[in-house]
Amino acid sequence: MKKCTECKVLVNTERKTCPLCFTLLRNLEAQSTQLTLYPKYRSKTVRYNIFFRILAFLSIVTVFVSVSINIINYRENRNFWSLIIVASLIYLWILFRSTIRGNGNIPRRLIIQMLTLSVLLYVIDRLSGYGRWSLDFVIPFLSMASLLSIIILLVGNTVKFQDYVSALFAAIIFGFIPFILWLFKIVSTLWPSLSAASLSFSTIIGMFIFAGGHIKEELKKRFHI
Amino acid sequence: MKKWYKLDNAAKVFPSVTSKRRSNLFRLSFNLKEEVSSEILYKALSYTINRFPSMKVKLKKGIFWYYFEPNSEQPLIYEESPYICNKFSFKENNGYLFKVSYFHNRIAIEVFHSLTDGAGALEFLKALVYNYLVMKGYNIDSENLILTDIENINEEYQDSFLKNYDKRFKSKRYERKALQWRGTLYQENWLALITGTVSVKALKEVAHRYNATITEFLAACIIYSAGQSLNLLENKHKPFKLFIPVDLRRIFPSRTLRNFSLYIRTAVDLEKKLSFDEIINIVKTDMAEELQKDKMQARIFQNVKIEKNLLLRLVPLVIKEIVLRMGYKVWGDNANSLSFSNIGRVILPEAMGPYIDKVEFCNGASYRAPINLAVISFEDKLVMSFSGAIVERDIQREFFRLLSDFGLAVLIETNELEV
Numbered sequence: 001m002k003k004c005t006e007c008k009v010l011v012n013t014e015r016k017t018c019p020l021c022f023t024l025l026r027n028l029e030a031q032s033t034q035l036t037l038y039p040k041y042r043s044k045t046v047r048y049n050i051f052f053r054i055l056a057f058l059s060i061v062t063v064f065v066s067v068s069i070n071i072i073n074y075r076e077n078r079n080f081w082s083l084i085i086v087a088s089l090i091y092l093w094i095l096f097r098s099t100i101r102g103n104g105n106i107p108r109r110l111i112i113q114m115l116t117l118s119v120l121l122y123v124i125d126r127l128s129g130y131g132r133w134s135l136d137f138v139i140p141f142l143s144m145a146s147l148l149s150i151i152i153l154l155v156g157n158t159v160k161f162q163d164y165v166s167a168l169f170a171a172i173i174f175g176f177i178p179f180i181l182w183l184f185k186i187v188s189t190l191w192p193s194l195s196a197a198s199l200s201f202s203t204i205i206g207m208f209i210f211a212g213g214h215i216k217e218e219l220k221k222r223f224h225i
Numbered sequence: 226m227k228k229w230y231k232l233d234n235a236a237k238v239f240p241s242v243t244s245k246r247r248s249n250l251f252r253l254s255f256n257l258k259e260e261v262s263s264e265i266l267y268k269a270l271s272y273t274i275n276r277f278p279s280m281k282v283k284l285k286k287g288i289f290w291y292y293f294e295p296n297s298e299q300p301l302i303y304e305e306s307p308y309i310c311n312k313f314s315f316k317e318n319n320g321y322l323f324k325v326s327y328f329h330n331r332i333a334i335e336v337f338h339s340l341t342d343g344a345g346a347l348e349f350l351k352a353l354v355y356n357y358l359v360m361k362g363y364n365i366d367s368e369n370l371i372l373t374d375i376e377n378i379n380e381e382y383q384d385s386f387l388k389n390y391d392k393r394f395k396s397k398r399y400e401r402k403a404l405q406w407r408g409t410l411y412q413e414n415w416l417a418l419i420t421g422t423v424s425v426k427a428l429k430e431v432a433h434r435y436n437a438t439i440t441e442f443l444a445a446c447i448i449y450s451a452g453q454s455l456n457l458l459e460n461k462h463k464p465f466k467l468f469i470p471v472d473l474r475r476i477f478p479s480r481t482l483r484n485f486s487l488y489i490r491t492a493v494d495l496e497k498k499l500s501f502d503e504i505i506n507i508v509k510t511d512m513a514e515e516l517q518k519d520k521m522q523a524r525i526f527q528n529v530k531i532e533k534n535l536l537l538r539l540v541p542l543v544i545k546e547i548v549l550r551m552g553y554k555v556w557g558d559n560a561n562s563l564s565f566s567n568i569g570r571v572i573l574p575e576a577m578g579p580y581i582d583k584v585e586f587c588n589g590a591s592y593r594a595p596i597n598l599a600v601i602s603f604e605d606k607l608v609m610s611f612s613g614a615i616v617e618r619d620i621q622r623e624f625f626r627l628l629s630d631f632g633l634a635v636l637i638e639t640n641e642l643e644v
Contacts, residue, residue: 004637007622008629009421011637019419019639020622038640039307039328044413103316159297221229221294222287225538 001028012037055096059089080127087123091116105160107150107167114146114174132188140178140192144199147171151203161211165218168207175200229285229294234386234528235484236339240284240291241546242553243337245414246614247591248312251599253346254333255354256582261327262361267302269357270325274300276373277349279382279482280340283320289542291339296320304328309416309640310335310589310612325353330582332357338484343568343586344472345482348372351573358580368574378480385479390529391522400560403466404451404495406595407459408615416590418640419621420610422583423633425570425602431631435505440567440600441512443609444469444491445505446627447565447598447620452495452504454619458562464492467508468561468594472568473525476518487524489515490560558593563620567600583608590614596621 002011002025004018011018011025018025063086070082094116099109118139125134150168154161178193187193207215232240239249274281281300282293298319305328313335315322322337323346332354336346355371367374411417425439432442444467451458451465458465470488479485491511493504514520531537537545571584586601587610595614600607611621628635 007626007637009625009635009637011639013637013639015639015642019637019641020618020625037638038418039305041307041415041640041642044308162294217228221285221292223289224231224287224292225289225535 002026003028052096059093063089084124084127087120091120105163105167107153107164107171110146110149111167111170111174114142114171118142135178135181135187136189137192140175140196143171143175143178143196147175147199147203161214162218165215166222168203172200172203175203229292230382231384232291232293232339233384233484234525234532235342235486237291237532238549238553239337239339241549242557243312245312247593248310248414248589249338250310250312250335250589251338251343251346252310252333252335252585252587252589253343253350253601254331254585255350256585257330257332257354257580258582259580260329261332261357263302263304263327265360266325266327266332266357269353269360270300270302272360273349273353273356273373276352276377277482278377279345280321280323280349282322282340284315284322284339286542289538289540289545291542300325302327305331305333307640308414309418309587311414311416323349341482342472342484342486343470343566344474344486345484347568347571348482351571354581355574355577358577363576363580365576366574368576370572370574380480381482383479383481384483385473385477385481385485386525386529388479389473389477389522389525390533391526400490401466401492402460402463402559403492403562404458404460404463405558405562405593406457406615408457408595408617410592410595410615414614417613417616417618418587418610419613419618420585420587420608420638421625421628422606422608422636422638423628425605425607427633428607431633435502437505437509439607440469441505441508443567443598443600444512444565445501445508446624447563448491448493448495448504448508449501450620450623450627451563452493452498453623455495457617457619458495461496465495466490466492466560466562468564469512470564470566471516471521473521476516476521487521487528491515558591561594564588564594564597565600566598569602571601571603573603578604582606585610587612598624 002013003009004011004021004023004025006021006023007018009020010028013019013025016024066082066085070080094112098104099113102109104112118134121134121138125131150164150171154164154168175196178187179197181187182190182193243249278295281296283296285292285294296319298321300321300323301319303324303326305326313324315337318324322340324335326333326335332350334346334350334353340346341349352371352373355365355367356373358365369375428439428442432439435442435445437445448465448467455461468488468490470486473479473485473487474481489512491508493499493507499507566588568586573581581603583606584601584603585608586599588597588599590597590612592614597612599610599612602608611624613621625635625637
């Protein structure tokens with residue numbers, strides 16, 4: 001136990017000076033001191049991830065260089081090929097930051113992965129002749145794959161329903177998009193789009209039959225005003 | 226327990242205006258007379274949490290409002306961090322909005338204010354410490370004072386603000402701006418804690434000399450000390466306003482474990498250089514005037530009215546958040562200079578007393594209201610905790626010097642070592 005003669009207070013501390021007025025404390029031998037009252041100060045550790053910094057630096061330089069070359073050579077081959085590089089790099093970053101190291105739940109990461117992959121493949125398709133294979137086949141199959149995986153995850157762990165339901169809804173809505181594009185004659189092959197739409201539709205029906213009450217509850221709380 | 230519920234009236238604003246600099250956390254701790262065992266504490270926590278459905282929740286974002294949902298995970302315990310009341314990630318904390326930690330003899334809980342207020346959190350911590358001691362093998366009679374031994378009732382998670390919403394009490398309120406602090410903020414959101422312990426009996430005696438309660442007396446002491454440290458304050462022509470939270474459970478019948486507190490303010494013009502007697506008289510009149518059931522009812526009406534506005538309810542949460550955040554930045558603490566909350570006496574079963582040294586309470590600080598005082602007492606030990614986000618500590622010094630001038634023996638402790 002120590003004493004500050006200026007403030008006239010007892011101070012229980014390891015400090016040499018008074019925490020109030022910073023004058024030197026006098027030791028009182030009589031009373032015992034209880035030390036380590038609080039954990040010792042330590043600086044917050046700032047994570048400095050050299051790998052990601054190098055990767056970020058290289059990605060930006062790559063984008064800059066490839067776009068520049070693309071612009072210079074644009075007259076010779078009228079093609080925005082550098083967009084493929086840009087899209088691939090964005091995809092790579094999302095793969096790293098969201099899908100692998102992200103902190104969302106698995107269905108949400110799956111949805112983000114599926115969306116970015118669809119965009120990437122669409123860009124590649126568009127810039128390499130636009131054979132429409134991305135819209136005709138890739139996107140419907142991707143949406144079906146993600147919807148099916150979410151359903152399997154859900155059946156395996158029904159407790160997580162309330163956490164997974166927003167991703168499930170997103171996957172269902174996404175499943176209808178190829179079919180809607182077909183209606184507007186943007187997609188030419190019907191069967192993959194129609195299968196994706198039917199899967200979405202049957203999922204909705206199944207959801208209401210097996211978990212109608214839960215769905216109503218979920219909607220109520222998410223939309224309460 | 227309901228499947229989900231809305232945030233109460235006071236809780237609604239906090240999730241949107243929380244940042245590293247304004248954590249909206251407060252902390253309660255029990256100092257035992259022996260080293261805390263982390264295994265038993267974990268067991269006690271896992272057991273206690275089931276009795277408190279209103280604490281066993283996670284915060285979720287809806288389209289229009291936040292809401293609480295039952296949490297199926299187990300709450301975690303931590304070894305105490307040197308950073309007090311620092312914002313933490315709910316996600317990394319298994320979704321829980323509170324954090325239980327231990328350090329040598331201490332069991333502490335840091336609670337996000339949306340969850341509950343000081344009184345609600347105290348009930349939880351009391352039960353946790355009680356269960357800890359029982360699991361440790363001590364024979365303690367709970368005397369009906371510990372909630373784990375009482376069946377839980379619906380009323381405990383009622384939003385008592387809504388319950389006491391009464392259209393007959395209308396009022397308009399306008400707040401003058403208050404004096405603000407000027408100081409050097411600590412790096413890394415460090416919070417300097419300076420606690421002073423005094424004897425309740427001695428303090429009561431001194432307060433009675435002025436015919437005041439302990440709260441009134443301490444409030445006057447703070448205002449007087451602020452007058453002594455004017456160099457730290459800006460816009461000296463504005464009044465110094467003390468923000469004093471009030472536990473409404475003492476005024477309205479309610480057993481809720483969620484937020485049910487409001488606040489009163491007392492304002493003093495520091496430039497007038499009033500004497501201590503004059504200040505304590507102003508505080509006493511302000512308190513007597515503000516602390517009336519009718520006035521509080523009117524304030525509840527005012528706050529709940531905003532929440533009931535249909536137009537406002539229909540604004541998507543994303544936009545609500547942006548507006549709230551900006552508004553808070555501009556006006557948030559304009560009307561407060563310093564917050565002073567007194568939880569009062571902690572009542573524990575008699576058999577628990579010998580195991581507990583003292584109880585402490587402290588509030589987080591923000592950049593706009595960088596110094597706060599929180600008071601709690603157990604048996605004869607009253608602990609006043611100043612939490613400071615700024616390096617300067619003139620007001621703390623003046624405050625404790627004033628108390629010792631009144632003849633009180635003050636014991637100072639701090640979480641800070643010399644730089």
